[in-house]
Amino acid sequence: MRVLVIDDEAEVRSVVARALQADGHAVSTAVDLERARERVVEGVDLLVLDLRLPDGFGLELCRELRAEGSTLPILVLTALAQVALRVEGLDAGADDFLTKPFAVAELRARVRALGRRGALPRGLVYRRGPLSLDFAGRRARSGAQEVAITAKEWAILELLAQRAGRVVSRIELLEGVWGDDSESAAGSLEVLVARLRRKLSPELIRTLRGEGYALAEGDGRAR
Amino acid sequence: MRGSTSLVSRVAWGSALSASAAALVAALATSGFAAWLVHRAEDRRLEEAAVTLARELDVDGPRKTVQAIVADEAEELEHTDLRFAVFDGEVRLLAGDARLQPGASGSCVTLRQGALRSCRAISEGGLVAVVASARSAQLPLLSLAALLAVALAALLAVVSSRVVSSAMVSPLSRLRARLAEVEVEALSRADVGEPEGVAEVDALRDAIGQLIVRVERSLEQAHRFAANAAHELRTPLTAARGELELLSEQLAEEAARASVQRARRTLDGLGTLVDRLLILALPTRAPGDAHETVSVRDLLEDAVASQPGAAGRVRLSEDDAQLHGDAVLLGTLVANALSNALKFGRTASVTLERVGSLVRVCVSDDGPGVAPADRDRVFEPFFRAENALRLRLPGHGLGLALIRHIARAHGGDAAFREVPVGACLVISFPEVSSPP
Structure with a gap:
């Protein structure tokens, strides 16, 4: 996978680049938005984007790309884990967030996961009976009641909703959400699926033994 | 503030006292004036009586003795308390009451220590006619009425001054009420209200407003410094x-890897x-409503799930x-609360309670507990409880400060029960x- 790392701090850029190269990715780097735009034109599959850049705010690039209709997966690095920033980031078109200082292992897992599941299904709203899942705004409602859904749960729902009615394998889910198929990730997947059934609806997610999970078909997709 | 009195009661007592004093002075002056008027009326009556007696001495003198004239007069005016006497030019008593004296000068004098008032008139024949009456005592009824009026006025003053002064102090009370609503976490939204139109109160309001701005600025600077x-x-x-992570992957030798792992843990x-300090430096009220x-x-x-070894030691309630x-x-916040409980106790349990619109998350452990004296101080940044120091538990003393900070930023709070x-x-x- 071709990954573009955009960060103005040389030390961080360098260590992230080497770590991703060790995972077999083709890594290019950029120190600012201008150079990042050039690299994107050359062709990349995933962006690792820092927000504080010398010539602007990282989310500007997200907005530009989404405005052009790009579905390039974007992982944003932030120094502040504030909800306001995450909401703004999601609106601007970011797909995942990692807070500095992060463990490089976590970054590698997130890049793998994001590479597997691709960019957020923008504009996708899943509806079934009283239930509605707004993926872009990350709001889940059951009737008038807002339902709390965690980031990992959203990632599972995203993968399932993109192929609603069809089976998504356990491996796909593990790699798309955790970036690995370790035992602890497998245990977490089961816990989170059980939780989603409890929160949303018991028959929403079907287990297909030995195969994976399937989300019940929605009432219709709305843009 | 111990021992302080309210401005309302001070103003009320002050105005009640001055109103009462004014009432007292007014009452004294009025009763004095009334007494003077009464005395003057009395004198006029006595003078008239003396003039009448003198005229009768002139008219009846040739026919009657002085004694007879005086006796007639006394008889005629028997129903009054008047006393009569007649003296000749040498001040010798010719007839009438021996206790009376003609008086040296002027027409009226007070006799016998104020008990009698006598007035005189001189007849054309040179006789001195003296008429006296008992002096009306210190006008007791009038004085009593005046005192009663003063007492009533004082009572009214006490009652009404409280109402009036609390109305006068109300701009100050309103200012105080608005200041009580000012939250230290949200100084930029502090509202000292509109000017009251009372110079002193508005000056106070402006001074407080400026103070709030200065405090807010310096707090903001401190926050910004810590955040920066x-x-x-972080970078x-x-x-x-990251470098250490990559390094430990490349190292084949077990001892070298272990050493790198230790360095990584230190950096973690x-x-x-740094994470905690950055969160503590966040304003407690995050702007916006995201x-x-x-x-x-x-x-x-x-x-x-994310804390190694926690799964078997924590009991969670089914509640949500x-x-x-x-x-x-x-x-x-939750991770810190749990790790804090497990640091001191072997096991921990979490229960939820609902009180009104609040939900309380209660994290209990079976550890040594928190000394009552420390119960509030443990929430101060960098405070380390005796227990933690004695048991040589790792930590910076930021966990509880962080918990309270985050709870407050969400409109809640944290405390030990x-x-x-x-x-x-x-x-x-x-x-x-x-x-x-």
């Missing part, structure tokens, strides 16, 4: 941790410290509650009200 410092530390930390600890709906049970389950807020910060065994940390939040 922590932020600057090199991220890089150094430093990273946690929020997520977060489930307490999710937070607890995730915190237990929904909060509005920042999922990352709330997750940090008195329990017989162990410690019980209660974190309260406003619960998301479920629509009917």
Whole structure:
């Protein structure tokens, strides 16, 4: 996978680049938005984007790309884990967030996961009976009641909703959400699926033994 | 403030006292004036009587003796308390009451220590006619009425001054009420209200407003400094941790890998410290109303899952509650609360309580508990309890400060509850009200 790392701090850029190269990715780097735009034109599959850049705010690039209709997966690095920033980031078109200082292992897992599941299904709203899942705004409602859904749960729902009615394998889910198929990730997947059934609806997610999970078909997709 | 009196009562007492004093002076002056008027009327009556007697001495003198004239007069005016006497030019008593004296000069004099008042008139024949009467005593009824009036006025003054002065002080009371609503966490939104139109109160209001602005500015500077410092530390930390991670993957030798792991753990600890400082430097009221709906049970389950060895030691209640807020910060709060409980106790349990619109998350452990004297201080940044120091437990003394800070930023609070065994940390939040 071709990954573009955009960060103005040389030390961080360098260590992230080497770590991703060790995972077999083709890594290019950029120190600012201008150079990042050039690299994107050359062709990349995933962006690792820092927000504080010398010539602007990282989310500007997200907005530009989404405005052009790009579905390039974007992982944003932030120094502040504030909800306001995450909401703004999601609106601007970011797909995942990692807070500095992060463990490089976590970054590698997130890049793998994001590479597997691709960019957020923008504009996708899943509806079934009283239930509605707004993926872009990350709001889940059951009737008038807002339902709390965690980031990992959203990632599972995203993968399932993109192929609603069809089976998504356990491996796909593990790699798309955790970036690995370790035992602890497998245990977490089961816990989170059980939780989603409890929160949303018991028959929403079907287990297909030995195969994976399937989300019940929605009432219709709305843009 | 101990021993302080309210401005309302001071103003009320002051004005009541001055009103009473004024009433007293007015009453004294009035009764004095009234007495003077009464005395003057009395004198006029006595003078008239003396003139009448003198005229009768002139008219009846040739026919009657002086004694007979006086006796007639006394008889005629028997129903009054008047006394009569007649003296000749040498002040010898010719007839009448021997106790009377003609008086040296002027027409009226007071005799016998004020008991008698006598007035005289001189007849054309040179006789001195003296008429006296008992002086009306100190006008007792009038004085009593005046005193009663003063007492009534004083009572009225006390009652009404309280009402009036609290109305006068009301601009000050309104200012005080608005200041009581000012939150230290949200100074920029502090509202000292519109000018009252009372010069002194408005001056006070302006002074307080300026003070608030200055305090806010210096707090903001302190926050910004801490945030910048922590932020600057994050970048090199991220890089150094990453390098060590890559290094440990490349090392074949077990001892070298272990050494790198130790360095990584140290850096992880430093990273946690920087994280906590950065969160503590966040303003307690995050601007804007961006929020997520977060489930307490999710937070607890995730915190237990992410802490090695926690799964068997923590008992979670089945209960759940929904909060509005920042999922990352709330997750940090819950993780800190659990790790704090497990640091001191062998096991921990978490229960949920609902009180009104608040949900309380109670994290209990079976550890040594918190000394009553420390119960509030443990929430101060860098405070380390006796127990933690004695047991040589790792930490910076930021965990509880962080918990309280995040709870308050979400409109809640954190405190230790008195329990017989162990410690019980209660974190309260406003619960998301479920629509009917």
